[in-house]
Amino acid sequence: MTNAIRPQPGIENIKLYKGGESRLAGHDRVLKLSSNENPLGPPPVAIDAIRSAAESVHLYPSTDHAELRTAIGEINGLDPNRVICGVGSDEVLQMVTQAYAGIGDEVIHTEHGFSLYPVLIHMTGATPICVAEKERVVDVDAVLDAISERTRVILITNPGNPTGTILPNPELTRLVEGVPENVVLVLDGAYTEYAEGFDGGMSHARNRMNVLMTRTFSKIYGLGGLRIGWGYGCQEMIETLTRIRQPFNLSTVQLSAAEAAVRDREWVAACSELNAEQRARLTGAIRQLGISCDESSTNFVLARFTDAVEAAAANAALQENGIIVRAVAGYGFPEGLRITVGDAEQTGRVIAALTRWRETA
Ligand SMILES: *Cc1c(COP(=O)(O)O)cnc(C)c1O
Numbered sequence: 001m002t003n004a005i006r007p008q009p010g011i012e013n014i015k016l017y018k019g020g021e022s023r024l025a026g027h028d029r030v031l032k033l034s035s036n037e038n039p040l041g042p043p044p045v046a047i048d049a050i051r052s053a054a055e056s057v058h059l060y061p062s063t064d065h066a067e068l069r070t071a072i073g074e075i076n077g078l079d080p081n082r083v084i085c086g087v088g089s090d091e092v093l094q095m096v097t098q099a100y101a102g103i104g105d106e107v108i109h110t111e112h113g114f115s116l117y118p119v120l121i122h123m124t125g126a127t128p129i130c131v132a133e134k135e136r137v138v139d140v141d142a143v144l145d146a147i148s149e150r151t152r153v154i155l156i157t158n159p160g161n162p163t164g165t166i167l168p169n170p171e172l173t174r175l176v177e178g179v180p181e182n183v184v185l186v187l188d189g190a191y192t193e194y195a196e197g198f199d200g201g202m203s204h205a206r207n208r209m210n211v212l213m214t215r216t217f218s219k220i221y222g223l224g225g226l227r228i229g230w231g232y233g234c235q236e237m238i239e240t241l242t243r244i245r246q247p248f249n250l251s252t253v254q255l256s257a258a259e260a261a262v263r264d265r266e267w268v269a270a271c272s273e274l275n276a277e278q279r280a281r282l283t284g285a286i287r288q289l290g291i292s293c294d295e296s297s298t299n300f301v302l303a304r305f306t307d308a309v310e311a312a313a314a315n316a317a318l319q320e321n322g323i324i325v326r327a328v329a330g331y332g333f334p335e336g337l338r339i340t341v342g343d344a345e346q347t348g349r350v351i352a353a354l355t356r357w358r359e360t361a
Helices: 044-054 066-076 088-100 116-124 140-146 169-178 202-207 235-244 252-263 265-288 308-320 344-360
Strands: 083-086 106-110 127-131 151-157 184-188 211-216 229-232 300-304 326-328 333-340
Touching: 044 252, 066 083, 066 229, 066 252, 083 088, 083 235, 088 116, 088 151, 088 184, 088 211, 088 229, 088 235, 106 116, 106 140, 116 127, 116 151, 127 140, 140 151, 140 169, 169 184, 169 202, 184 202, 202 211, 202 229, 265 300, 265 344, 308 326, 308 333, 308 344
Parallel strands: 106 127, 106 151, 151 184, 184 211
Antiparallel strands: 083 229, 211 229, 300 333, 326 333
């Protein structure tokens, strides 16, 4: 028997996305610092909302997400009609690439951008154009230079993952102003709440017809397992994305939990404060051990060792201590380990393990 069926162009080019590991053989008290999850877990108000929502799961969920969009609008000072909610921000990123790019088009992303982007671009049949970064920061000139007649969408992670770096606001403005009006610029702000003095690109999305900001409940809101994210753009773009959004993409449980979480401002304040403290401590300790580490605007740091061999040795030492971090060779950093910032005790474990490794190596 021969197989005559063929997937659409692009699909065979997709390399499967790899998530962070969560298991280590021989360890039962594993500390998972590989997926940038919130060490404090989900906010208690969200857990209560999930419990109450469980009572009504025989009913179909809202298709317009009005209550969640209203809450997001109120808290962030946005017009709820310009907000779209998705199954993680991943789905919003998928909707925008699918809506605006296809076979024969080009979609730009940067060297160390989110590893999901090439997957999403190939799904549409478009060609990914990967642009180099400069000293681990998005290079605005290089992105602008890469724009061609065929460019339809540009995907920018800011702050970056796995770099943790952020484009200074004036640079971001220069990027926004340099992108032609017929090209969609997506600002993926998954880590916005951890970046002091940054609005995630909200003001640009407010003022420009071609800018979409994406945000998530997976990081500071501690709801990664529930899969909720959102996007903010001009009303026409949101209406376009809504046409291809599944009408029941978000469950009653997701909608209720996200609404409770977004209204819990104290939670965000407490989590970002803890993160800033422990991030400074971890960054300082890593540098003290002679390992390179940029200033991070996220809830992780990128430790850069001398080379891939040294990074592998440090990774092995962490694993011996039951700590899982992310090896980021696949993101262009064979010499790097991305370490999620945990709470005080967890950060202490990481520092102790790295210090012991340095002393014995
Ligand atoms: C974690 C992350 C997201 C969020 O994805 P969700 O689908 O909302 O869980 C988006 N972009 C980047 C760069 C991320 O690191």
